[in-house]
Amino acid sequence: MKTYVVIGATGHTGKPIASGLLEHGYTVRIIARNTAKTKELTDKGAILFQGDISDVDFLKMAFEGADALYTLVSIDPQASDFFATQVAQVSAVAEALTASPIKYVVALSSVGAHLSSGAGVVQGLQKMEELLNKLRDINVLYLRAGYFLENGLTLAGMVKMMGILGTPVRGDLKIPMIATKDIAAVGLKHLLALDFTGKGHEYLLGARDYTYEEIASIYGTAIGNPGLRYMQFPYEDAKKAFMMMGMGESFTDRMIEFTKAMNEGRVQEDYQRTAENTTPTTAEEFAPLFRDIYEG
Numbered sequence: 001m002k003t004y005v006v007i008g009a010t011g012h013t014g015k016p017i018a019s020g021l022l023e024h025g026y027t028v029r030i031i032a033r034n035t036a037k038t039k040e041l042t043d044k045g046a047i048l049f050q051g052d053i054s055d056v057d058f059l060k061m062a063f064e065g066a067d068a069l070y071t072l073v074s075i076d077p078q079a080s081d082f083f084a085t086q087v088a089q090v091s092a093v094a095e096a097l098t099a100s101p102i103k104y105v106v107a108l109s110s111v112g113a114h115l116s117s118g119a120g121v122v123q124g125l126q127k128m129e130e131l132l133n134k135l136r137d138i139n140v141l142y143l144r145a146g147y148f149l150e151n152g153l154t155l156a157g158m159v160k161m162m163g164i165l166g167t168p169v170r171g172d173l174k175i176p177m178i179a180t181k182d183i184a185a186v187g188l189k190h191l192l193a194l195d196f197t198g199k200g201h202e203y204l205l206g207a208r209d210y211t212y213e214e215i216a217s218i219y220g221t222a223i224g225n226p227g228l229r230y231m232q233f234p235y236e237d238a239k240k241a242f243m244m245m246g247m248g249e250s251f252t253d254r255m256i257e258f259t260k261a262m263n264e265g266r267v268q269e270d271y272q273r274t275a276e277n278t279t280p281t282t283a284e285e286f287a288p289l290f291r292d293i294y295e296g
Contacts, residue, residue, distance in 0.1 A: 001025070001026060001027060002026050002027070002067040002068065003026070003027040003028075003029065003065060003066045003067050004018075004021050004026055004027070004028050004029070004066065004067065004068050004069070004070070004191065005028075005029045005030075005031065005062055005063055005066045005068070005069045005070070005102070006018040006021070006028060006029070006030050006031065006069075006070045007031045007053055007069070007070065007071045007072060007074075007093070008031075008070075008071070008072045008074060008108075009030035009031065009032060009038070009041060009046070010030075010032055010034075010037035010038060010041075011072070012148070012150060012180035012181075012183075012184070013070075013072065013108055013180050013183050013184040013187060014030075014070060014072065014184075015040075015041065015184075016181060016184035016185075016188065017070050017184050017187050017188045017191065018030055018041050018046055018070075019041065019044065020184075020188040020192075021188070021191065021192070022041070022044045022045055022046060024192060027047070028041075028045070028046045028047065029046070029047045029048075029049055029062055029066065030042075030046045030047070030048055030049065031049050031050075031051065031053060031059075031062055032048065032049075032050060033050065033051065033052060033053075035048065035050055049061070049062040053074065053089050053092060053093065054085075054088040054089050054092045055092060056092045056095050056096050059092055059093060059095075059096035060096045060099050060100065062096075063096050063097065063099075063100035063101075063102055064100065064101075065101065066100065066101065066102050067101070067102065067103065067104065068102060068103070068104040068105070068106075068191055068194060069097070069102050069104070069105045069106070070105075070106050070107075070108075070187060070191060071093055071105060071106075071107050071108070072107065072108035073086050073089055073090060073108075073124050073125055073128055074089065075121075075251075076251070077246070077247045077248055077251040078246075078247075078248045078251070079248060079250055079251060080248065080250060081250050082121070082124075082248070082250040082251045082253075082254050083123055083124055083250075083254065085124075086123070086124025086125075086127065086128075087124060087127055089124075090124060090127055090128035090131055090132075091131060093128075093132075094128075094131040094132055094134070094135060097132075097135055097138060098135060102138065103137065103138055103139060104138070104139050104140075104191070104194050104196070105132065105138060105139070105140045105141070106140075106141050106143065106187050106190050106191055107128060107129075107132065107140060107141070107142050107143065108142075108143050108145065108183065108187070109125045109128065109129060109142040109143060109144045109145070109201065110122045110125050110144055110145055110146075111144055111145070111146055111147075111176065111203065111205075111267050111268070111270075111271065112125075112126075112258065112261060112262075112266075112267040113125045113126045113129055113142070113144055113201075114126070114269075114270040115261065115266060115267070118257060118260075118261050118266065119257070119258060119261060119267075120253075120254040120255060120256070120257030120258025120259070120260075120261060121251070121254045121255055121257075121258045122258055122267075123254070129142055129201070132199070133199045139194075139196055139197050139198060139199075140196075140198075140199050140200075141190055141196040141200055141201070141202060142200070142201040142202070143183060143186060143187055143201075143202055143204055144201050144202065144203045144204065144271070145178055145183050145203075145204045145205075146175065146176030146177055146178040146203075146204065146205045146206050147175050147176065147177045147178070147206075148177075148178065148179075148180055149177050149178060149179045149180075149206070149281070149283055149286050150179070150180055150286075152177070152215060152219075152283070152286070152290070153286065153289055153290055153293055155167070155219075156219075156290055156293040156294040157293075159219070159220075159223070159228065159294060160294055163228075163229075164228070164229050164230070164231050165212070165215070165216040165219065165220075165228055165229070165230050165231070166230065166231035166232065166233050167212060167232070167233065167238065167259075168232060168233050168234070168235050168237075168238035168256065168259045168263075169212055169232065169259055169262060169263065170212075170232055170262075170263050171211060171212050171213045171230045171231075171232050172211050172213060173211060173212070173262065173263060174209035174210065174211055175209055175210060175211070175212075175262070176205035176206050176208075176209050176271075176273070177206045177207075177209070177210050177215075177283055178204055178205060178206030178207075178279055178281070179206070179279070179281035179285075179286070181281065182204065182206070182279035182280060182281050183204055183279075185279075186202070186204055186279070202277065203271045203277040204277055204279055205271070205273050205277045205278060205279070206278070206279055206281070206282075207278065207279060207280060207281060207282040207283075208273075208278070208282070209273070210283050212230050212232075213230045214283075215230070215283060216228045216229065216230035218283050218284055218287050219286075219287055219290045219291075221287070222287035222288060222290055222291040223290070223291050223294050223295070235256050235259070235260070238256060238259075239252050239253070239256055242255060
């Protein structure tokens with residue numbers, strides 16, 4: 001019976017992956033620093049390893065005797081040096097893998113991870129791919145996912161308070177937007193089949209590309225305001241808003257850098273939409289969720 005390790009097991013992708021592996025009868029070790037959200041999985045039989053994913057010795061213990069790993073880079077918006085925190089995580093995972101029997105890794109990456117610089121919050125994922133690509137005799141599949149549809153739900157408060165939907169992203173920019181459950185479904189499929197060899201990536205781009213002007217119309221209609229206006233904020237104004245929301249300056253600067261890369265088309269230059277990288281869930285299906293948050 002195979003043993004799987006899931007990093008980020010309480011998150012949007014890790015939790016359904018861990019649940020799916022448990023439902024198939026496999027041994028599943030879940031890694032978490034905060035155990036407040038792990039009970040549902042441990043009640044199903046998951047084995048909890050509580051610790052820091054930047055701790056190599058801890059990861060070596062969690063990886064011992066395992067067959068496959070699902071990994072990601074956790075986000076710490078308050079980190080004093082956001083990129084350094086990302087690098088510490090991915091370096092620890094890479095080092096621990098060299099001392100483990102794990103031969104298969106599915107890693108959550110992102111569009112933009114092909115950029116060697118200027119990728120902002122995604123630069124740590126580019127570094128993850130770079131480090132894991134150096135591992136010998138380990139098969140790694142990177143899921144380069146589009147913008148999470150769940151992220152757009154956080155804008156409900158702005159719409160309620162200000163009557164507009166705004167970000168620093170160009171309003172006419174087409175962005176691949178994806179539901180995290182669709183990422184998890186693909187990740188679970190590959191982990192169950194272990195059907196990948198060598199080092200490679202797979203783009204996951206959602207049902208279609210949306211502009212934020214379209215998102216404003218879709219979500220506005222759901223809340224009874226079909227004329228809801230989208231506004232592109234200047235980068236400096238967006239930075240101030242992020243920091244007023246409690247985000248650290250390092251994270252905020254990286255977010256702005258990534259947004260600039262998107263607005264300039266550099267994030268989109270590495271992929272093309274195909275039937276294979278198109279996933280089912282639409283933004284229209286998220287509209288009732290947006291309405292519930294807006295009205296809540």
